[in-house]
Amino acid sequence: MTDHELTAEERQAIESLPREREPGRMLEERTVKALREEGLIGSPGLSGGRMDRRPATGVGGRPWWKSAAAIAAGIALFAGGLSVGQMLGARQTAEAFQTVFEEGDVLLASQVQRAGSDYVAALAALAESEGGAAADTGQALEVALTALWAAANEIVRLAPDDPLTARILQGFEAQAQESSDYRADSQLLVEF
Amino acid sequence: MRAQAVAPTADQVLAERIVGVGDESAFRELYRRHTPRLYQFVLRVMGGDELEAEDVVQDTWIRATRNLAGFRWESRFETWLTGIGLNLCRNRLRRGGRWQDLDEDRLRRVEAPPGEDRIDLERAISLLPAGYRAVLILHDIEGFKHAEIAERLGVSSGTSKSQLWSARRHLRRLLGPDHSTTGDVQ
Numbered sequence: 475m476t477d478h479e480l481t482a483e484e485r486q487a488i489e490s491l492p493r494e495r496e497p498g499r500m501l502e503e504r505t506v507k508a509l510r511e512e513g514l515i516g517s518p519g520l521s522g523g524r525m526d527r528r529p530a531t532g533v534g535g536r537p538w539w540k541s542a543a544a545i546a547a548g549i550a551l552f553a554g555g556l557s558v559g560q561m562l563g564a565r566q567t568a569e570a571f572q573t574v575f576e577e578g579d580v581l582l583a584s585q586v587q588r589a590g591s592d593y594v595a596a597l598a599a600l601a602e603s604e605g606g607a608a609a610d611t612g613q614a615l616e617v618a619l620t621a622l623w624a625a626a627n628e629i630v631r632l633a634p635d636d637p638l639t640a641r642i643l644q645g646f647e648a649q650a651q652e653s654s655d656y657r658a659d660s661q662l663l664v665e666f
Numbered sequence: 667m668r669a670q671a672v673a674p675t676a677d678q679v680l681a682e683r684i685v686g687v688g689d690e691s692a693f694r695e696l697y698r699r700h701t702p703r704l705y706q707f708v709l710r711v712m713g714g715d716e717l718e719a720e721d722v723v724q725d726t727w728i729r730a731t732r733n734l735a736g737f738r739w740e741s742r743f744e745t746w747l748t749g750i751g752l753n754l755c756r757n758r759l760r761r762g763g764r765w766q767d768l769d770e771d772r773l774r775r776v777e778a779p780p781g782e783d784r785i786d787l788e789r790a791i792s793l794l795p796a797g798y799r800a801v802l803i804l805h806d807i808e809g810f811k812h813a814e815i816a817e818r819l820g821v822s823s824g825t826s827k828s829q830l831w832s833a834r835r836h837l838r839r840l841l842g843p844d845h846s847t848t849g850d851v852q
Binding site for chain 1: 687697701706724727732806
């Protein structure tokens with residue numbers, strides 16, 4: 475063997491490098507939007523049967539996009555309720571309601587508003603309680619964040635270029651990346 | 667012996683739906699099947715810049731979708747996609763003055779940034795000059811042959827080999843105790 479060739483240890487180190495990595499969630503939406511603008515793909519509703527990983531129907535058998543709009547409206551309301559910011563609440567609530575109203579499904583929007591309010595009220599009650607176990611609180615926080623992440627993902631589908639939603643998702647992705655980097659660091663430090 | 671009909675691959679079925687009716691859900695499925703691998707490849711070739719890598723991946727899909735009707739399915743879809751991604755990486759690196767013709771790379775100095783006492787393999791690869799890095803990624807990580815690399819990069823097989831050897835030598839030095847090397851190749 476010459477020094478041109480890899481040693482067994484070097485080969486093993488190279489083979490242990492990851493072959494796959496998930497980009498940010500926004501990238502898929504950006505790409506789809508660009509392809510739509512070029513006329514290379516149509517909207518989901520015009521393209522026949524869906525093979526998407528998401529279900530073809532949403533809550534109560536409604537089309538997925540109506541559910542998405544409803545979730546978007548809900549998250550906007552609850553974000554407003556949590557006082558994340560006046561601008562956030564006012565702008566996104568208006569945009570989300572506009573989408574829902576255009577589809578003429580006011581009832582659905584009001585249902586989501588109630589669900590969102592209940593969600594916020596439950597979190598507020600949890601925050602004020604002092605007797606809960608730390609593990610229970612942690613679990614509730616995880617559930618709340620997962621819901622927030624899921625809702626932000628749906629808003630991205632409605633408005634791929636919305637910078638506020640992008641920042642929310644980037645925050646989640648950065649956190650997830652930090653966790654995976656931490657795990658990877660301990661595996662990838664190899665003597666070559 | 668009768669010729670057997672070759673069943674279309676799942677990729678081909680999805681591609682036909684995209685080309686035929688512009689099926690967005692088929693595109694999303696195809697995107698999700700191949701993007702994690704494409705993104706990792708492009709990210710490495712671009713030296714670890716995530717924003718640039720995402721831009722390249724997006725451009726790769728746009729270009730691939732534009733040309734999907736002309737793809738003959740004589741090679742794997744993944745290989746074709748990787749080729750488009752590589753070209754776009756190279757164009758972008760060239761525009762930024764970061765991709766010299768491979769022969770010019772010989773005199774490039776490769777150094778680990780000051781203060782980095784210990785670097786891992788991924789980081790060391792990102793520090794290689796772009797030309798070396800691409801050859802090493804294509805050969806050692808992605809498993810391409812020298813003839814295939816030569817065709818994709820527009821160089822001879824001999825150049826591909828010598829660049830690979832140089833890349834490995836630089837990598838060993840970067841990961842060694844003194845963390846720096848001059849890039850002159852004997």
